[in-house]
Amino acid sequence: MSEIKLEKIDDNRWLLPQTGLMRVPGIIYANESIHDLLKKDESVRQVANVAHLPGIVNYSLAMPDIHWGYGFPIGGVAAFDLDGGVVSPGGVGYDINCGCRLLATKLSQGDIRDKIRDLTTALYTRIPSGVGTTGYVKLSGKDSKKVLEEGAGWAVKAGFGSAEDLETTEDSGAMSGADPQQVSARAIERGRQQLGTLGSGNHFLEIEVVQEIFDENAAQAFGLFKGQIVVMIHSGSRGLGYQICDDYLALMVKHQAETGIILPDRQLSCAYLASQRGRNYLAAMACGANYAWANRQILMHLTKEVFEKTLRIAPRELGARLVYDVCHNIAKIESFTVSGVQRKLCVHRKGATRAYPAGHEAVPARYRSVGQPVLIPGDMGTGSFILVGQEKAMQETFGSACHGAGRVMSRTQAIKLSRGRSISREMDDRGVLVMAGSKSTLGEEMPEAYKNLHDVVQVVHDAGIARKVARLKALACIKG
Amino acid sequence: MTLYKLIDHTADLGIEVTGRTKRELFTKAALSLMDIVVERKGTPAGVEEKALTVEGSDPADLLINYLREILYLFNGEALIIGKCDITKCDNKKLAARLFLESYDKKKHVMKTEIKAVTYHGLSVERSKKGWKARIIFDV
Numbered sequence: 367m368s369e370i371k372l373e374k375i376d377d378n379r380w381l382l383p384q385t386g387l388m389r390v391p392g393i394i395y396a397n398e399s400i401h402d403l404l405k406k407d408e409s410v411r412q413v414a415n416v417a418h419l420p421g422i423v424n425y426s427l428a429m430p431d432i433h434w435g436y437g438f439p440i441g442g443v444a445a446f447d448l449d450g451g452v453v454s455p456g457g458v459g460y461d462i463n464c465g466c467r468l469l470a471t472k473l474s475q476g477d478i479r480d481k482i483r484d485l486t487t488a489l490y491t492r493i494p495s496g497v498g499t500t501g502y503v504k505l506s507g508k509d510s511k512k513v514l515e516e517g518a519g520w521a522v523k524a525g526f527g528s529a530e531d532l533e534t535t536e537d538s539g540a541m542s543g544a545d546p547q548q549v550s551a552r553a554i555e556r557g558r559q560q561l562g563t564l565g566s567g568n569h570f571l572e573i574e575v576v577q578e579i580f581d582e583n584a585a586q587a588f589g590l591f592k593g594q595i596v597v598m599i600h601s602g603s604r605g606l607g608y609q610i611c612d613d614y615l616a617l618m619v620k621h622q623a624e625t626g627i628i629l630p631d632r633q634l635s636c637a638y639l640a641s642q643r644g645r646n647y648l649a650a651m652a653c654g655a656n657y658a659w660a661n662r663q664i665l666m667h668l669t670k671e672v673f674e675k676t677l678r679i680a681p682r683e684l685g686a687r688l689v690y691d692v693c694h695n696i697a698k699i700e701s702f703t704v705s706g707v708q709r710k711l712c713v714h715r716k717g718a719t720r721a722y723p724a725g726h727e728a729v730p731a732r733y734r735s736v737g738q739p740v741l742i743p744g745d746m747g748t749g750s751f752i753l754v755g756q757e758k759a760m761q762e763t764f765g766s767a768c769h770g771a772g773r774v775m776s777r778t779q780a781i782k783l784s785r786g787r788s789i790s791r792e793m794d795d796r797g798v799l800v801m802a803g804s805k806s807t808l809g810e811e812m813p814e815a816y817k818n819l820h821d822v823v824q825v826v827h828d829a830g831i832a833r834k835v836a837r838l839k840a841l842a843c844i845k846g
Numbered sequence: 847m848t849l850y851k852l853i854d855h856t857a858d859l860g861i862e863v864t865g866r867t868k869r870e871l872f873t874k875a876a877l878s879l880m881d882i883v884v885e886r887k888g889t890p891a892g893v894e895e896k897a898l899t900v901e902g903s904d905p906a907d908l909l910i911n912y913l914r915e916i917l918y919l920f921n922g923e924a925l926i927i928g929k930c931d932i933t934k935c936d937n938k939k940l941a942a943r944l945f946l947e948s949y950d951k952k953k954h955v956m957k958t959e960i961k962a963v964t965y966h967g968l969s970v971e972r973s974k975k976g977w978k979a980r981i982i983f984d985v
Contacts, residue, residue, distance in 0.1 A: 407856050408967075434856040436966030436982055460961040460984050497883075497956035556922050566959040567985055605921055608961040608984075612914060619907065619965060632965035776854040777985065806957070846959070 370410045372401065378829040382410065382426070387628070388417040392426040395768075397825050400430050400817065403774055407434035409441075415630045416444050421451020421639075423704060423711055427763055429718050430825040431772030431817065435459075437633030440717035440773075443766045445702070446639060448710055452627070453644045454636035455618065455651070457714035458697045460611040462654030464569075464602030465693035466741040467535070467662050468752070469669060470588075472685030473595040473677075475575045475841075481677060485573065486799050486842040488676045493571060493668050494563040496803030496846040501562035503664060510554050513561065514546045517656030518691075521663035527670075527688075531663060534730050535691040536720060539659040541698075544652035549606075550613050553650075557606030557657055562664040564601050566803065566846030568811060571669065572598045574749050574838040584736040584754045584835045588689050596838060598750050599665050600743055602695065603658035610654045614647045639712055648697065655696060662691060689752075690730075690739035694719045694769035702764055713764045721755035721767035721832040729755075740832045744771045744819035746811060747796050749839040751823045753832035767832040768823070771816040784809035793843075802845040811845065850878035859958070859983045860967065866976040868905065869932040872940065875909060875979060876916050879963070880927050882983070883920060885955045893928060896944045905937050906970040909979060912940055913963040924949035960985055 372380040372394065380401060382392030392413040396404065404410050409432050416438055417426035423445045432441035437456030446452055478485060494501050503524075505513065513520045518539025522529055532538045546554070564571060576594040579585045590596070603610075618635035625638065637644035670686045677684070697714045704711075722729050722738040729738045740753040748771070759765050775783070789808040793800045802808045827834045853860035861878055865871030900915055902908030919925040925946040934941040961984040970979045 409856075436858060436964040436984055440857055456964075456966075497959040552918060552922055609918075609922075612962050615965070616911065616914065620903070632968065635965070773856050776856050777859060778852050778854055804957075 370414060372410065378825050382413055384417065388414055389420070390417050390422050390425055392417055392428070394428045394432060395430045395825055395829055396432070397430070397821060399821060400825065403817065404432070409434045409439040412437070412439035413442065415634060416442060416457070418630055419444070419446070419452050419454065419634065419636060420627055421447040421449070423447055429766070429768035430822045431717065431768040431770050433772045433774065435716065437631055438714065438716040441768060442716045443714065443718045443763055445711040445713045445764045448639050448699070448712060451639050451712060452636035453639050453647055453697055453712055454634055454714065455611045455614045455647060456633045456635065457716055458611065458651060459695040459716050460608040461602035461695055462607035462610060462651055463658035463693040464695040465658065465662065465691060466743055467599050467666060467691035468689040468739070468741050469597040469599070469666050470590060470687050470689045471595050471673070472683070474593045475595060478595055478677065482573070482799055482842050485673065485676050486801055486844060488672045489571060489669065490801040490844045492672050493665060493844065495565065495844060497566045499563050500559040503561045505558045505561060510558055511546045513660045514549060514653035514656055515544050516540055518659040518663040521660040526664045526667035531688045533732070534688045535659060536693055539663065539691065541652040541655045543649055544656050545649035546653055548646045548650040549610060549653050553606050553609035553613065556609050557604065560604040560606070561657070561661055562668065563604060564665060564846060565604055566807060569601045570843055570845045571665065572840050573842040574598055574840050576836055577749070577839040578837040580834040580836065581754065587733055587736045588739050588752065588835065589687060590689070590752065590836050596689070597669055598741070598743055598838070599662055599669070601662055601665060603654040604661065606657050607654040610650045614650060617643065651697060655693060658693065659691065690741060692719050692741050700765065702760060711764065713766070715766055717769045718766045719769045720765055721753070721759045722765050723755045723757040723760060740767050742768060742770060742819070742823060745813040745816040746793060746800060746840060746843050747798055747813040748819045749837065751819065751834060752836040752838065753823065753826065754835050755832050756830055758829070759831040763831050767826050771819040771822055773815055774817045775815040777810040780812055780815040781806060781809040783814065784812050798840045799842040800845065804846070807845055849874050849881060853980060855982055858964070859985045860980065862978065862980050864976060864978045868977050869935050871977040871979055872909060872912060872932055872935060873930055875913060875981065876927060876930050879913055879916055879960070882958050883956070883960055884926055885957055886926070887953055887955065893945050893947050896946055897941070898944055899939070899941045901939050903938065906968050908938060908940055909970055909981070910963055910965060910968065913981065917960060917963055919946065926954065958985055
């Protein structure tokens, strides 16, 4: 559908020339086959639209998992100047701090071979998932506020996990500047009921095995070994985040005319970072991010409990350890060198993962010699990749890499294609046990609906923004 | 009567709704949203009535704000719209009486989680036959 012509820069990058009211050009990370897929939807147009926003620095970027979203493309990265630039709730997304965390265990595949079904059933029973589920953790008014301020730290204090987990969580599981006063009563009410729930759609919890190691040194630093059992958790800020985004987007749409900014899409509505409205959004967004970190911390703790109980082993035998937790829907104030000058910028990552290199102070001390773990989940059948951030990401992509495989098929197309098939049985044949709340979710999320994860990851690896460390194969998956 | 037509969108879910009048368009859009989210089995239980007024800068903005309210009633208060009477509808303001039932696990099957009603690709247009809207939901 998109008629915009891209110019090839090299094997992994395409230039979207600056035209019309675009303030900067765009760069899309893609190989030839991903480039061909871009013609099918409106995502390239969306990269161009983002380039219209005031204060955008260098380029409007897109990672190789790029696909058509609303407002920003999914896989979009854009950085804005703090003085003349903007923040856009649509550039973060409704699911604020949607992200992934990887839990490593001491177990090998052989240790659980006969227990996969029991484990999956127990996880599916214990971890609330699906549309409209409520969690075990019911928050009082006072606690609601604390979750928003303290994030994963609140969950640790409440008995879900240990302080050590915070060391390997992006931003230690709490973003600064969170102000619950800026969050609506509606958002808080929705959040009160959903803490400790997985959600629906593409959110999941997967038992995986480390299948292949590409970088021994980094794998060792991350505590990963071949044949190891790990758990990948993908969830976000649930209804609380959706409501915060919705509230601020409505507010910004209403007052857009006052800013004098002309937008090609209302969904890109934004406020200047230096304005009160912009600051209020960032303070509310930080609350959403913190809630998501608390949520994933609780989900991980429940997972550990299920493993210990089902396998009848002590915590020491399970040896569960949080490898890392990354967010992939966020706007953050970070420092970068632009044309030789150190600048603080507001980086929007909408379906993109931070990928900091070795030596960066924001990388946990235990990983600082190799770089930040980058967690890339794929479709249900493929499993995931673990990468490590590279210096080139700081120079080219504001310290960012891709976040997943990226959809290639619409949900309606996928459901149509899955009609008459048992996706669950097909997954079983591929050695992946799937338990899902709804058949339509399985159809929507079938492997063919996604791009080839290997292709996406290879582009990021070859472009030099993040390097492959390990490949994980899915053994079991629970979904909403 | 078919309420809506699905539009293909890679990550999200889009619908096209038509109506002879703006009131009919808005009513059908609300019922379409409900149809995507939840399915009811059998007759409705107790019904409560609620008056709603919504404002917007133009018909498209008004429609989005109306659907946002309806989605919140479901997501935030577990209330499902069975029927809605739009009593007033101009380009910037709408008043409606909603007939709501509480979500009941035994009677309702959740279908799709809609995170939000987006402004992306939004259109509300007058056609020869009446009104037509295109809306994309984030799922």
